[in-house]
Amino acid sequence: MPAPDGVPARLAALKMLDAILRRGQTMDNAAQHARDLAPADKALASAIVGEALRRLPDLDALIDSATRLPLAHDAKARMVLRLALAQKIGLGTPDHALVATALPLVDGGPRRLVHGVLGTLLRRGLPPIDAPRLPEPVEARWREAWGEDVVAAARRAIARRPLLDLSFAHDEQAQAYAGGVSLASRHKRIASSSVAALDGYGEGGWWVQDLASSLPARLVPAGATRVLDACAAPGGKTMQLAAAGHEVTALDRSESRLARLAANMARTGLSATAVVADAAEWAPDAPFDAVLLDAPCSATGTFRRHPEVLYRAHPAIIEQSAEFQARLLARAADWVGPGGSLVYAVCSLEPQEGEERIDAFLAERPDYSIEPTSPLLDGVTPHPRGWLRILPGMLEAQGGLDGFFAAHLVRTA
Numbered sequence: 001m002p003a004p005d006g007v008p009a010r011l012a013a014l015k016m017l018d019a020i021l022r023r024g025q026t027m028d029n030a031a032q033h034a035r036d037l038a039p040a041d042k043a044l045a046s047a048i049v050g051e052a053l054r055r056l057p058d059l060d061a062l063i064d065s066a067t068r069l070p071l072a073h074d075a076k077a078r079m080v081l082r083l084a085l086a087q088k089i090g091l092g093t094p095d096h097a098l099v100a101t102a103l104p105l106v107d108g109g110p111r112r113l114v115h116g117v118l119g120t121l122l123r124r125g126l127p128p129i130d131a132p133r134l135p136e137p138v139e140a141r142w143r144e145a146w147g148e149d150v151v152a153a154a155r156r157a158i159a160r161r162p163l164l165d166l167s168f169a170h171d172e173q174a175q176a177y178a179g180g181v182s183l184a185s186r187h188k189r190i191a192s193s194s195v196a197a198l199d200g201y202g203e204g205g206w207w208v209q210d211l212a213s214s215l216p217a218r219l220v221p222a223g224a225t226r227v228l229d230a231c232a233a234p235g236g237k238t239m240q241l242a243a244a245g246h247e248v249t250a251l252d253r254s255e256s257r258l259a260r261l262a263a264n265m266a267r268t269g270l271s272a273t274a275v276v277a278d279a280a281e282w283a284p285d286a287p288f289d290a291v292l293l294d295a296p297c298s299a300t301g302t303f304r305r306h307p308e309v310l311y312r313a314h315p316a317i318i319e320q321s322a323e324f325q326a327r328l329l330a331r332a333a334d335w336v337g338p339g340g341s342l343v344y345a346v347c348s349l350e351p352q353e354g355e356e357r358i359d360a361f362l363a364e365r366p367d368y369s370i371e372p373t374s375p376l377l378d379g380v381t382p383h384p385r386g387w388l389r390i391l392p393g394m395l396e397a398q399g400g401l402d403g404f405f406a407a408h409l410v411r412t413a
C-alpha cells in the first residue's frame with residue numbers, strides 16, 4: 001500500500017535528524033536520505049529538520065512535560081515528536097496533518113505514546129519559541145567567551161532563517177540591482193531564499209555570500225598583485241579577490257569543491273589559477289604579496305543557516321580544528337614576502353579558533369604584527385586589538401550576520 005500523502009517527506013526527515021544527531025552527519029550528507037523524493041518533498045524534509053534543530057532543547061522540554069517517564073534522547077518516539085512539533089511551530093502545519101504524518105512513522109512501535117503526547121501538547125497549545133535555547137554546552141561556552149547578551153542574541157538569531165546576502169563584482173552593479181538593501185560596498189541584502197529565481201543569476205553579476213564572510217577578502221590590500229587564496233573552495237572569497245583585480249591562485253585540497261569554484265568563476269566571468277593540493281604539504285615557487293587563509297573550522301558562526309553545527313562541534317573537534325589551523329598558519333606565514341599581508345579568517349564563534357590562534361601565532365612569529373582593521377561596516381567596530389570579531393547581535397535590526405573572526409597580519413621582516 002502506498003504511504004499516505006506527506007509521509008515520505010517526514011520519513012526522510014526522520015532519517016536525516018537521526019543521521020545528524022546520532023551519527024554527527026552534516027545536513028548536506030544527511031540530505032541523501034531525501035534524494036529519491038520530488039524536489040518539493042525534498043525541500044520540505046530539509047525544512048522540517050532545520051526547524052527541529054533550531055529549537056531542539058525547547059522541543060525536548062515540551063516533550064518531557066507531557067511524558068511520565070523521560071524518553072531516551074535518541075528514542076524514535078522522541079525524534080518523531082520533535083519533527084511534528086517543529087512543523088507546528090516553525091512551519092504552521094495544521095494539527096490533523098501533523099498527526100496523520102507522524103503516526104505512520106511509529107507503526108508497530110510506540111504509536112500510542114506518540115499519539116498521546118502529541119494530543120496533550122496540541123490541546124495545551126504550543127508556545128511560539130521565538131528565542132529558543134541553544135544546546136547547553138554551547139550556551140555555557142559562549143556565555144563564558146562573550147557574555148549573556150551574546151547568548152540571548154544567538155537565541156533570537158537561531159529562530160529564523162537569515163536573509164540572503166549578494167556580493168557583486170563591482171559596486172555599480174550592486175547599486176543598479178533593483179531591490180534589497182546595501183549594507184556595504186558591492187553588497188545587497190535580499191528578502192528571498194530562492195537564489196536561481198533572482199534577477200541576474202544567469203548573467204553572473206553576483207554570488208551568494210553572507211556579508212560577514214565577505215569581510216576577510218576586503219582586508220587584502222588593494223596594492224597586492226599576487227594573492228593566494230589558501231583554502232579557496234567554493235570560491236566566494238576568490239571571486240571577491242579576482243573582481244578586485246588581484247592575480248589570484250586558488251588552492252584547495254578538495255577536487256570536487258574546486259570544481260564548484262571553477263563553475264562559480266565561469267558563471268561570474270572571473271578568473272583565478274586553481275591548484276589542487278594539501279596546504280599542509282604544498283609550497284609555492286615564489287612568495288605572494290598577500291595570502292588569505294580562510295581556514296577549515298568548526299563553522300559554529302554559521303549556526304543560523306546550519307543549526308546542526310551546534311550538535312557537531314564538540315570540544316574535541318574544536319581542539320582538533322585549532323591544532324590544524326595553527327599548522328596551516330605556520331605554513332602560510334612562510335609564503336608571504338617581506339611587507340606582505342596574511343589575512344586569517346574563520347567562520348567560528350570559538351576563541352580557540354580565532355583570538356587564541358592569533359595570540360599563539362604572534363608569540364611564535366616576531367616577524368609578524370597585527371595591522372589594525374579599519375571599520376568596514378556601520379555598526380561593527382573592530383576589536384581594540386585590531387582584528388574583526390563578528391558576534392550574534394551585531395546589525396541585528398538589519399538581519400544580523402554570521403559569526404566570524406578575521407585578522408590582518410603584516411610581515412615586517
Ligand SMILES: C[S@@+](CC[C@H](N)C(=O)[O-])C[C@H]1O[C@@H](n2cnc3c(N)ncnc32)[C@H](O)[C@@H]1O
Pocket residue numbers: 230231232233234235236237238251252253254257277278279280294295296297
Ligand atoms: C571555510 S572553507 C573555505 C570557503 C571559501 N574560502 C569561500 O569563501 O568560499 C575551507 C576550505 O578548506 C579546504 N581545506 C581543508 N583542509 C585543507 C588543506 N589541508 N589544504 C587545502 N585546503 C583545505 C576545504 O576543502 C574547504 O573548501
